[in-house]
Amino acid sequence: MSSSLAPFFNAKGVAVLGASTNPKKLSYGIVNNLLSHGYEGKVYPVNPNADEILGLKVYPTIADVPDPVELAVVVLPVTIIMETMKAVGERGIKAAVVITGGFKELGEEGAKIERDLKALTDSYGMRIVGPNCVGTMSMYTGLNSTFIKGMPVAGPIAFVSQSGALGGGVIDLVLDSNIGFSHFASLGNQMDVNETDMIEYLGDDPNVKVIAVYTEGLTDGQRFIRVCREVSRKKPIVFLKAGKNEAGAKAVSSHTGSLAGSYAAYQAALKQAGVIEVQTLSELFTVAWTLGTQPLPKDKRVAMTTNAGGAAALAADSLDFYGFSLAKIDPKIQERLRTKLNPSAQVSNPVDMLGSVSPADYAWSLENLDADGGVDVLLPILVPQALVDTPGVAQAWIDIKKKSKKTFLTILTGKHSTLEAEQALNRAGVPVFTYPDQVGPALKGLWDHKEYLDSPKFEQVEVKGVDKHKMAAAMKLVGERKAVGEYESRIMLEAYDIPNVPGDLATSADEAVEIAQACGYPVVLKIVAEGLLHKSDAGGIKLNIKDDEELRVAYDNLIAHIAKVEPNAKIQGAMVERMAEKGQEVIVGMRRDETFGPMMMFGMGGTMVELLKDINFKIAPLSREDILAMIDETIAGRLMKGFRGSKPADMEAVIDVIARLSQLAIDNPEIEEIEINPLIVYPEGKGVVAIDSRAILK
């Protein structure tokens, strides 16, 4: 591996700057960890006031450290961080873990030091993990630059955690379980190396079978999506986001100074990038462990064999909730099962062998269920009982798993009497869950990954016929204003060839009549005035005007009315637009997310928007599949397909509008929000028309 991140996991030598002789200091723990887990490289404690630590020679300065040295671990105070890192750079070391805290997480003063530090380390071409982190581990090389007590066994999961403390907690959680890890990286403030870098790096490491990420906020969401889209084709990425909602986001920003970003944008981005989102810390590891050890199921049919019907019923609820089902066991196999099991046993699914079950019972039932072509997932369940040989049962499960090609998950609902069995199962790469409800998310993780692998590669939907001059003209019309009314936003839509309802701005009654005659009666009249966004609430709209005479009166009345009720509004005139024929009303819009950029939205339009909240999001750029999925997942989308005898709506026209609006958002980063509501959708082949629109600029 020639990646600049390689030294964090397999440097030939590691220097620990600030290594202490005091066993109560974290830096002592780091040196100890570097010596305790089979790391074969050199370890160099650096400390001007010590001679020896743990039998190692101590070097007074980093300049004194001999080759090979490829990684510096820095535990010195923030007050001397600049000179320290300069010395590291001068020594020619290209990778450093900065454990030291006191940067961005403490506010602007610390953020400034962090920016200065970044400039310095960049000038040396160094890669930095941290600051404010707990370091890195490779379970394969034994390089452990953290002060965490204990190290998991080697295995398939690479774990990337923004929070070092939480990472340490996770290691404490899994230490006794034999769940296997390949890498651990705590990224802290991510001054340089961030999750996306790590994901890209780990994507190429053959020891890594699955990447588990805990984060509080990403930077450069667009690059994250691009990288994850590629890596997800090679191995699954499982992702837990903290700071999903208001309270969580507040907790996050007071913690590492991250911006939590909009959770809706995260959900959309993760899905588009093939990343498997989990909801809890526990799920992060049950799902990753499953993906790291099990083959993807062919289909969603699960067979259970159990000594406790209740546990099977709870598992069945969970798998059903996550879209899996109970396999129908072949009647011949049911008969075969019966020949050796307790006569009171149930041989349909779940196979319930009653409380006092033997290892042989499990072997027999699993062997037969494995032979059933209608079964994709095997799920043995044991609730420990007085007379049951729990370790023996675990061994029977392991033996069958070795012979089986099916997805294999197990449940062992206990704690006091189950540790030995749990360790044996995990050691053999057989995921074991304590609670029946943990099965559903694990299965869904497998299925999500399978669906991603089966989906076509991302190809951005193409948009032709954009008139950049017209767009520039619209932006010029807007000038310095932030709120863009319909008059200018119509021109923007036109520039991207999105059909508006026929009409134009009238600045006098005469002009209004001229426009109406051109587009045809009946027409609608809408006030156009700077500083007046809610036209309808102010009485600024007049519908269904039938002829010239009515229009003249309406125009003059409207101008006079607005001048009276909104004396501060700068009236420009009124839009005259043909009354559109009725059709299905949808909303198409874009809100620029601070992390991911243009977040497109689609859903039920008109006045029901707020009540139904039938809105779906995707991050642009979009593929055709993204757009179809965005439409499909809404009630509006189901209505479009034809409902209770109504004709199917013009799906292609809607797809085209979404594609064009997303191109508009990509091309014009100064547009913060833009929205067409309603877009009226007519039956297949009859197109769409934008009835109203607005935008907000940066």
Added chain:
Amino acid sequence: MSSSLAPFFNAKGVAVLGASTNPKKLSYGIVNNLLSHGYEGKVYPVNPNADEILGLKVYPTIADVPDPVELAVVVLPVTIIMETMKAVGERGIKAAVVITGGFKELGEEGAKIERDLKALTDSYGMRIVGPNCVGTMSMYTGLNSTFIKGMPVAGPIAFVSQSGALGGGVIDLVLDSNIGFSHFASLGNQMDVNETDMIEYLGDDPNVKVIAVYTEGLTDGQRFIRVCREVSRKKPIVFLKAGKNEAGAKAVSSHTGSLAGSYAAYQAALKQAGVIEVQTLSELFTVAWTLGTQPLPKDKRVAMTTNAGGAAALAADSLDFYGFSLAKIDPKIQERLRTKLNPSAQVSNPVDMLGSVSPADYAWSLENLDADGGVDVLLPILVPQALVDTPGVAQAWIDIKKKSKKTFLTILTGKHSTLEAEQALNRAGVPVFTYPDQVGPALKGLWDHKEYLDSPKFEQVEVKGVDKHKMAAAMKLVGERKAVGEYESRIMLEAYDIPNVPGDLATSADEAVEIAQACGYPVVLKIVAEGLLHKSDAGGIKLNIKDDEELRVAYDNLIAHIAKVEPNAKIQGAMVERMAEKGQEVIVGMRRDETFGPMMMFGMGGTMVELLKDINFKIAPLSREDILAMIDETIAGRLMKGFRGSKPADMEAVIDVIARLSQLAIDNPEIEEIEINPLIVYPEGKGVVAIDSRAILK
């Protein structure tokens, strides 16, 4: 306690029928358990082929057992169960735990034995727990009639489990944690004693602070609601239902032969009865343990103090999701906090004291947060780290908790290094969670219980003016049919004084005109024909008929059309009804649930019903509060309150219709389903009108 269930937990003597001298037998385990946990009553093994078990004298038959003996535990085969139980009855024992399996759970043959057994034990006035169960425990008397290894410490939680195996698993799970239990009862097939009986009994036991129930299906849901409504006023009931959906229900029915019932009905019933529903086995105990040890919070403001920002962020997400919020810490208290904490610590909420925290830091932060009147819940969080004294931190938490009156929950995210601290916390009655996301459900449990205690006592809404003769007449008209069309269902609604749109059945064009003249044009014409429920699909409806002439033509055409397209339909004529004015369309209906009886429903009506699935359920009888809640939780309900300038709808008229339809359902158990769709709701004071209705009889 003079309850007939008392002997299951504090009999003065217990006989074990089928006690074996073989330590590998379950019955040996039972005798051993009766001797091992401080039970002070007499223990009598019964076995004609043994002299001594575990130092106890063995009696050849139950008749030989001397007084005092108040409970029989039966482990003999189903083949001799009748004679065994007869002997128990003859001996005058009024309570028995039947561990033996081979009854209802194996199908009809077993179900018959179970019915015979019930008749026998009823004739002796005996109460039976089981069959097919693992027995009962009292952590206070030490009476343990199970063969489960180990017994939890004494504490507040009474645990009632339909599944014995799962109950045993739970005990294995909590055994090392010091979570305290008062009772354990595994009910098995519930031939006699069911959950409701147990809940009623435990409701009166002062040692019980909270009742945790795991079940797969209830019997007599109406009694369950009545009993739980009362018991929930005294102590919280926490409830986990297995068999929620198709797969789970299938797993359940092949297990104990229970009917899983409709989950929607369960959800409604639990809420109405003040029972706190949880979703997972793990939640059942975190929520129960919280309710059993913590005071209810005054409000929803949580203060966290942590050494790991990430864990706090995940906890904040969880509490926000469940409706709690981060307290705003008084600035004066923030200043005080700062005086003793690490200068880099965050003193807003969450108080983040950074990784290497001391017990004194927690004591200081908690003491100050406890003094903040704007804080209702204290939530210290620790992720174990190399230099942190985890047991010392736990002790600091316990010390503050003893002085605090606030709700107090704790998070300790670890396993390898946290057992000692976890045990100390639970022993002191301080709930400790491993995962940050476990906090939300626990807090919600407290809040749900508080809201129930604050709600008015159930008072059934009163319905007057029911015309039972008219109802009887309608039923007579229906005769033997199961499907009831609008003609008869209108009469049923009339009998309960629910307003129908004016109209009547016409059997000729002349009659049609007569009816139309009476109710006023325009009218609608709807075919009435036996065996034709979907009038509209068959072209059996003609709208907006304006005068006599048009009506005559329409009538004749309609009859001719239906005779042609539905030659098997028995045409009775056509309903002639006034075209109703437009208004908000809602649906009001009832479906009789196999477990709970009349399940009322309310939601958005008309053609959007299927698409929006905006339906809410409650079990009748209903209080006014039930009806209001049922309406409130729907989109239809929000629309009724006035939306975007529309006038508020006639809420009282809708409440009245729901009350009347639920009375109709209660009075007429032969009605399986009845539905008004749409019911048109007019603005406040203008009432409602039923436009169409139908019913299905048993």
